[in-house]
Amino acid sequence: MTLGETSLAELRQEIDAIDDSLHDLLMRRGDVQAHVGRAKSGDGVYIRPGREALVLRRLMARHQGSFPKPALVRIWREIFAAGLSLQGDFSVAVPTAGNGAMKTLAVDHFGALTPTLELADAGEVLAAVRRGDAAVGVLPMPQPGEAEPWWRRLARDPGAPPIIARLPFAAPASRAGDAEALAVGAAPAEDTGNDRSFLALEATGEATDADVSTAVTDAGFEPVAWQTAPADNGGGRLHLLETPGVVVPGDNRLETLAGTPAVADARALGSYAVPLTAAELA
Numbered sequence: 001m002t003l004g005e006t007s008l009a010e011l012r013q014e015i016d017a018i019d020d021s022l023h024d025l026l027m028r029r030g031d032v033q034a035h036v037g038r039a040k041s042g043d044g045v046y047i048r049p050g051r052e053a054l055v056l057r058r059l060m061a062r063h064q065g066s067f068p069k070p071a072l073v074r075i076w077r078e079i080f081a082a083g084l085s086l087q088g089d090f091s092v093a094v095p096t097a098g099n100g101a102m103k104t105l106a107v108d109h110f111g112a113l114t115p116t117l118e119l120a121d122a123g124e125v126l127a128a129v130r131r132g133d134a135a136v137g138v139l140p141m142p143q144p145g146e147a148e149p150w151w152r153r154l155a156r157d158p159g160a161p162p163i164i165a166r167l168p169f170a171a172p173a174s175r176a177g178d179a180e181a182l183a184v185g186a187a188p189a190e191d192t193g194n195d196r197s198f199l200a201l202e203a204t205g206e207a208t209d210a211d212v213s214t215a216v217t218d219a220g221f222e223p224v225a226w227q228t229a230p231a232d233n234g235g236g237r238l239h240l241l242e243t244p245g246v247v248v249p250g251d252n253r254l255e256t257l258a259g260t261p262a263v264a265d266a267r268a269l270g271s272y273a274v275p276l277t278a279a280e281l282a
């Protein structure tokens with residue numbers, strides 16, 4: 001036997017031992033994941049995107065050596081999905097409109113084995129999640145200038161599912177190019193210390209964008225992104241703001257805003273844990 005053959009056999013023995021350890025730990029983790037499901041309140045929604053973000057950020061911070069971080073994220077996305085499948089029914093709804101990017105993002109984020117409902121458009125996805133036919137829905141990141149933005153339905157319907165995550169969580173591990181999405185679902189918001197929230201404001205008929213902007217600042221919000229949609233029901237223009245932190249319905253600042261002359265209505269549409277940056281993944 002040559003030296004090369006001996007060392008290959010030895011290295012493979014080492015890999016077999018490592019695989020046994022990994023397998024033992026995954027089996028143990030699965031048991032704990034199932035227990036966590038039983039410890040949650042029984043509303044049938046088990047996913048906690050904020051907790052998943054904290055797990056991944058913690059692993060990224062302790063990572064050493066040559067194993068690629070984006071690959072580690074992909075593995076953990078499957079581990080989360082496997083755990084969710086042990087906790088209860090878990091499925092995802094996506095719109096088929098577009099080039100399949102929503103499905104790719106959904107599969108990469110919520111697991112390749114998670115049942116995926118493909119529906120005609122964003123309206124059907126929101127309705128499916130609202131009925132509980134799917135635990136989460138994946139919808140395209142809102143873009144300025146859309147004629148019929150799906151987020152308008154969240155602004156109008158207090159029973160619509162909130163925004164709970166932004167995809168991809170690790171851009172270099174995405175197979176969907178530059179495509180980005182938001183996930184909606186009934187999961188409770190969890191503050192991860194690095195989050196953003198979406199707010200929808202309906203301006204009063206006579207208010208200018210500058211009036212709305214002043215009211216937003218005076219109420220204590222510091223938005224990092226802002227887009228508008230035309231009025232759809234005889235009311236004023238709708239504004240979609242992204243602001244740091246977790247803002248939940250009932251936040252005092254929303255009530256302050258809705259009490260100003262420029263703003264007829266102010267709603268929290270949900271929040272997301274800020275995805276990993278290129279620097280965190282390097």
Ligand SMILES: C=C(O[C@@H]1C=C(C(=O)O)C=C[C@H]1O)C(=O)O
Nearest residue numbers: 033036046047048051052080083
């Ligand atoms: C295990 C939990 O449930 C789910 C699975 C997670 C995991 O496998 O680490 C994390 C968050 C939840 O989406 C949990 O809430 O801690």
